[in-house]
Every structure is written in C-alpha cells, then in structure tokens.
Amino acid sequence: MKKIIIIGAGISGLSAGCYGQMKGYETEIFELQGTVGGLCTTWNRKGYLIDGCIDWLIGINPDNYLYDSWKELGVFEGDGFIQHDYSMQVEDGLGKKLILYSDINKLEEHLLQLSPIDEPLIKELSEAIRISAFSSKTVKPVFNKKFATMSLYDFLQQFKDRFLREALGVTLIPLQPKEYPVGTFIFRHSFYNRKDASWSIGGSLAFAQRIENKYKALGGKINYRVEVQEVIVKDNKAVGVRLADGSEHYADYVISTIDGYKTVFDLLKGKYLNDEIKQLFNEEKDLPSSMQISLGIHCDLSEEPHNIVLKLKEPFVVGDKINSYLYLKQFSFDKLMCKPGKSVITSIIETDYEYWDDLHKDIYKYNLEKERLCEIFIKIIEERFPQVKGKIEVTDVATPVTYNRYTGVWKGSYLGWWNMSATTLPAVLPGLENFYIAGQWAEALGGLPISMMTGKGVITKISEI
Known part of the structure; x- marks a missing residue:
C-alpha cells in the first residue's frame, strides 16, 4: 500500500486525507496545532465560543454538485445546519433598514417597498437571481449577459434611491473591490434563494471536527502539535518530511495544504520555482487582510x-x-x-x-x-x-x-489570492515529482468549498499516475 504524507489538518488537508483513504492509500497528517481546521476554527474565551470562519456554507442542497462530497466527508453526521430567512440586515443608523431576505420573491417585494421608483432595475436584478442555479446538478443556469460584464459599482449607480444604492453596495463581504461584477451579488443570493446557503450548527471548529471524525473512521492518522520544517527531496522527488524535532518520516507522495509562501520558500527552500511563481510573491498583492x-x-x-x-x-x-x-x-x-x-x-x-x-x-x-x-x-x-x-x-x-x-498564513490573508482572475500556485511545482499543493493558494477566492475540492483534486491526480 502506497503512503501519502499530508502537511496541515485544515479543510483541504482533511479532505485529501479522507479521499486518500477512500482510494486505498495509507495517509498520515502532520498538524502544527492541537486541533484540526486551520483557519476554519472556533476558540474559547472564559466559556464564550468565538467563531473565526464560517459566514455561509454552500453545498447543503442535495442538488448542488458539492453536496455529495460534503456527504462523503461526514459533514451531515453532526448537529445539522440552519438556513436563515435572511442573510443580513443593513441599517443606516437613522431608522432605515434593508433586509436581504433569502427568498427572492420576498426580497423583491421588500426592495420595491423601499424604492418604487427603481422598479425596472429591481425586477431585472431579481429575475437574474431567480433563474441562476450555480453548481446545480439538474438546472442549467441562465446568465444575464449585461450583468456578467458590468461591475457591481456601475450597476449600483443606476439606482435612484440613495439608501438602496448605498445599502446594496455594502451587502457583500466588506473587502469586496469595486471592480467585481454584478454576478458576485447574484451568485451569493442565488444560493440563499435555492436554500443552499447555511450555518453549520456548533460553528467552524465543530464543522472541521466532523471531517476529522470521518478521516479517523477511515483509518487515517493525525499527528498534532508537530511542525514540519522541510520536505525531504531525493533526485527531485519528494520522499518525506523532516520535523522540528529532527525526526524524518517517509512516504511515496507528499501533499502540502498549508500556507503557499511557507511551502515553496521554507519547506522546499525556494528550489522549485519558475518566474511566474516568483512573480506571485514578488508583486504587491491586494490580499484580503x-x-x-x-x-x-x-x-x-x-x-x-x-x-x-x-x-x-x-x-x-x-x-x-x-x-x-x-x-x-x-x-x-x-x-x-x-x-x-x-x-x-x-x-x-x-x-x-x-x-x-x-x-x-x-x-x-x-x-x-x-x-x-x-x-x-x-x-x-x-x-x-x-x-x-x-x-x-x-x-x-x-x-x-x-x-x-x-x-503561518502569508500576510494574514485568510482567503489567499483575492482577485478571481489571479494566477495561483500550481498543484504540481516545476521540476519536482511526487509533491502536490492544495488549499486556498491553489485557487483564487479561497473558502471552504474550494479548500475541500483542491484536497480531493490532488488525490485524483495521484490516483491517475
């Protein structure tokens, strides 16, 4: 049985571990902290649980392509999920409120009450959300071509009502740049409308621990509170890892799911780079911090x-x-x-x-x-x-x-590369065999689904060798 060593027990590392076990490999994870989850975590302060990750999770609707993967990873075996009737409430401090109802019909009615003068624009936006079905197994999404190319900022300038214009502009995550397309807004609210955006009861760490439980049930092994200091390479092939205590552990394949900068410059001593990868970290990046x-x-x-x-x-x-x-x-x-x-x-x-x-x-x-x-x-x-x-x-x-x-996340960037069109770290580095990268630095925009899918994806690559 071939063995895979995985660095990091975040969502991508746990995903890689689970799918590695399912594919018949022996897997072993090395995690720096005493718990799993990485950035997907919750911490305790004098009896109060403080959550540091999940805002909304997609893939809970069985019609979503992600659903089967989440199910395979055991996330439905815990305390369940909550689907809110609204995603958020925007307040102007003077009494006006915009409530972003999950149901598009209810949201449309609310928007029209707030600004009847913007009816044509509201109905156009509502219909775009209504017909969207991102990640659906059965419904082919229909895209509004105008919205696909228009920036969110330019779209919002068309609203005549000042409150609505400003309120809609701050409903996405607070670090959203102006150049993002209207499709970003439609994307988010289509998931709520299809009852596919949920809160995981118990918080982020409990969510990660469900996958941890699945991994262990599959026979996987996790080493906690150990620091990987170097990937051992022989003849340009990754063959294992060296820990901070000097011990060495060997395997047929090594997957790093931790910070991208630390992976390529510290664990691999900057030896397996091309100009494109160097440029990724040399440029001044607008990273979400x-x-x-x-x-x-x-x-x-x-x-x-x-x-x-x-x-x-x-x-x-x-x-x-x-x-x-x-x-x-x-x-x-x-x-x-x-x-x-x-x-x-x-x-x-x-x-x-x-x-x-x-x-x-x-x-x-x-x-x-x-x-x-x-x-x-x-x-x-x-x-x-x-x-x-x-x-x-x-x-x-x-x-x-x-x-x-x-x-160890580079510059405290909790989502990795921010721009959707950004060049990302490749799953396989030039000149290095049997080594793979997964996680938020392998895809733009990060997030739990992407982390999970990159972990699953590298196991697919290994199994195809």
Missing part, C-alpha cells in the same frame, strides 16, 4: 438580527483604512455556540498586514492599538444594543499577525 473583534456578553440577544451591517455615525480609522460601516455577527441563534442568557458579537474589520506587523515590533504599541479599537467597538455596540451595557464579560482581538502566528 482583516482583524476580528469579539465580545462575550451576559445578555440574551436572540431577538436581534444575526447579521447586521451598521452605518457608523463616526467612522474610525485602522492604519490607513477608513471604516464607515461595521459588519456584525451575533450567535444567539445557535444554542451550541451560546449558553442560555449569553451572547457573542463579532466583527470583521478591514485592515492591512503591514500596519499590524510594524506595530507588533513594539508589543506595547501593538496592545495599545488593540485596546483602542476594542474601546471604539464597545462604544458602538452599547449604542446599538443598549441592553448590553455593563454586561460585557469578555473581549478578544485577533489581528492579521494573529492569523499569521496561528497558521
């Missing part, structure tokens, strides 16, 4: 929206980034995430890695900035949710440096 502020609150917020985009009365600055909106998630709807009478609120805030990396050189200044931003955050939360005053028990701030320290 963020920080997360979280609060543990002794207060029940289950009657409040689970996802809010709040326009701020006073924008605040992080480095050179001006934040005019705050993206809030609260988890009282998940009884496995929040104990009775308690709540967690988190926010992903746009920032850049270099700013925090420079601050981190002086730990006093680094912590001072974290405290400053946490105080601003608490003030905003207490104004929006006055019932929480005096009930905040836990504060937690994770910066891009935190992500880099925890997982």
Whole structure:
C-alpha cells in the first residue's frame, strides 16, 4: 500500500486525507496545532465560543454538485445546519433598514417597498437571481449577459434611491473591490434563494471536527502539535518530511495544504520555482487582510438580527483604512455556540498586514492599538444594543499577525489570492515529482468549498499516475 504524507489538518488537508483513504492509500497528517481546521476554527474565551470562519456554507442542497462530497466527508453526521430567512440586515443608523431576505420573491417585494421608483432595475436584478442555479446538478443556469460584464459599482449607480444604492453596495463581504461584477451579488443570493446557503450548527471548529471524525473512521492518522520544517527531496522527488524535532518520516507522495509562501520558500527552500511563481510573491498583492473583534456578553440577544451591517455615525480609522460601516455577527441563534442568557458579537474589520506587523515590533504599541479599537467597538455596540451595557464579560482581538502566528498564513490573508482572475500556485511545482499543493493558494477566492475540492483534486491526480 502506497503512503501519502499530508502537511496541515485544515479543510483541504482533511479532505485529501479522507479521499486518500477512500482510494486505498495509507495517509498520515502532520498538524502544527492541537486541533484540526486551520483557519476554519472556533476558540474559547472564559466559556464564550468565538467563531473565526464560517459566514455561509454552500453545498447543503442535495442538488448542488458539492453536496455529495460534503456527504462523503461526514459533514451531515453532526448537529445539522440552519438556513436563515435572511442573510443580513443593513441599517443606516437613522431608522432605515434593508433586509436581504433569502427568498427572492420576498426580497423583491421588500426592495420595491423601499424604492418604487427603481422598479425596472429591481425586477431585472431579481429575475437574474431567480433563474441562476450555480453548481446545480439538474438546472442549467441562465446568465444575464449585461450583468456578467458590468461591475457591481456601475450597476449600483443606476439606482435612484440613495439608501438602496448605498445599502446594496455594502451587502457583500466588506473587502469586496469595486471592480467585481454584478454576478458576485447574484451568485451569493442565488444560493440563499435555492436554500443552499447555511450555518453549520456548533460553528467552524465543530464543522472541521466532523471531517476529522470521518478521516479517523477511515483509518487515517493525525499527528498534532508537530511542525514540519522541510520536505525531504531525493533526485527531485519528494520522499518525506523532516520535523522540528529532527525526526524524518517517509512516504511515496507528499501533499502540502498549508500556507503557499511557507511551502515553496521554507519547506522546499525556494528550489522549485519558475518566474511566474516568483512573480506571485514578488508583486504587491491586494490580499484580503482583516482583524476580528469579539465580545462575550451576559445578555440574551436572540431577538436581534444575526447579521447586521451598521452605518457608523463616526467612522474610525485602522492604519490607513477608513471604516464607515461595521459588519456584525451575533450567535444567539445557535444554542451550541451560546449558553442560555449569553451572547457573542463579532466583527470583521478591514485592515492591512503591514500596519499590524510594524506595530507588533513594539508589543506595547501593538496592545495599545488593540485596546483602542476594542474601546471604539464597545462604544458602538452599547449604542446599538443598549441592553448590553455593563454586561460585557469578555473581549478578544485577533489581528492579521494573529492569523499569521496561528497558521503561518502569508500576510494574514485568510482567503489567499483575492482577485478571481489571479494566477495561483500550481498543484504540481516545476521540476519536482511526487509533491502536490492544495488549499486556498491553489485557487483564487479561497473558502471552504474550494479548500475541500483542491484536497480531493490532488488525490485524483495521484490516483491517475
């Protein structure tokens, strides 16, 4: 039986491990942390669970091509999923609200109530969402050619109602660049409309642990709290790994699912590169980098929206980034995430890695900035949710440096390459045999489905040899 060593127990590593076992290989995973999941994780702060990953997960509808893969990986063997009636609520701070209902008919009706004057545009957008069926096994999606080439920014400028124009513009993930096509918006809401965008009950780590359980049930082995320092190469063939403790482990194939930069420059000493790969890391990249502020609150917020985009009365600055909106998630709807009478609120805030990396050189200044931003955050939360005053028990701030320290991810980029047209790391490096790369650096835009599919994909490549 041939053996595969997998570096990293994130979603792509677990996926590769499961499919390797299913294909009849002996697989062994080496993981730096004491738990699986990588960036797909949840952490505990004094009894409060803080989630650091899943916003919405696709592939839960049996008609989705991803469904069969998720099922094979055991993700439906846990506590299930929640499908919300709406994806988020946008508030202008003055009383106006845009509710992004999951059902397109209900959303269309709501948009028309907010701005009857924009009826032709609203109906055109609604129909584009209604007929879209991305990743469907049975329905062939119909694309609106105009929307396929139009930027989201240009599309929104056509709305006559100012509130609707601004509110729709901030409904995607907060780091969305202006040049993204309208199709990005349609893509997201088509999944909600088809009941294919869900929350995994228990949070991100529990989701990853379901796949971990499947992997172990298939006979796979995971080594925790071990650091791979080098890929062992002989005659330009990967034959194993060397750990930080000096021990060596050998296999017929090696798969790296960890950070792309660390893989090619540290584990492989920069020996297997071409000009295209070098350019990937030499260029100034607009990588998605963020920080997360979280609060543990002794207060029940289950009657409040689970996802809010709040326009701020006073924008605040992080480095050179001006934040005019705050993206809030609260988890009282998940009884496995929040104990009775308690709540967690988190926010992903746009920032850049270099700013925090420079601050981190002086730990006093680094912590001072974290405290400053946490105080601003608490003030905003207490104004929006006055019932929480005096009930905040836990504060937690994770910066891009935190992500880099925890997982080694280059520049704290939680999604890898940001631009959909970006050149990515190849699964097979030039001049090196029996070595493969999977994960967020192997495809643009990252995310759990892509990580899972790249892990599955490299096993397919190996089995075809």
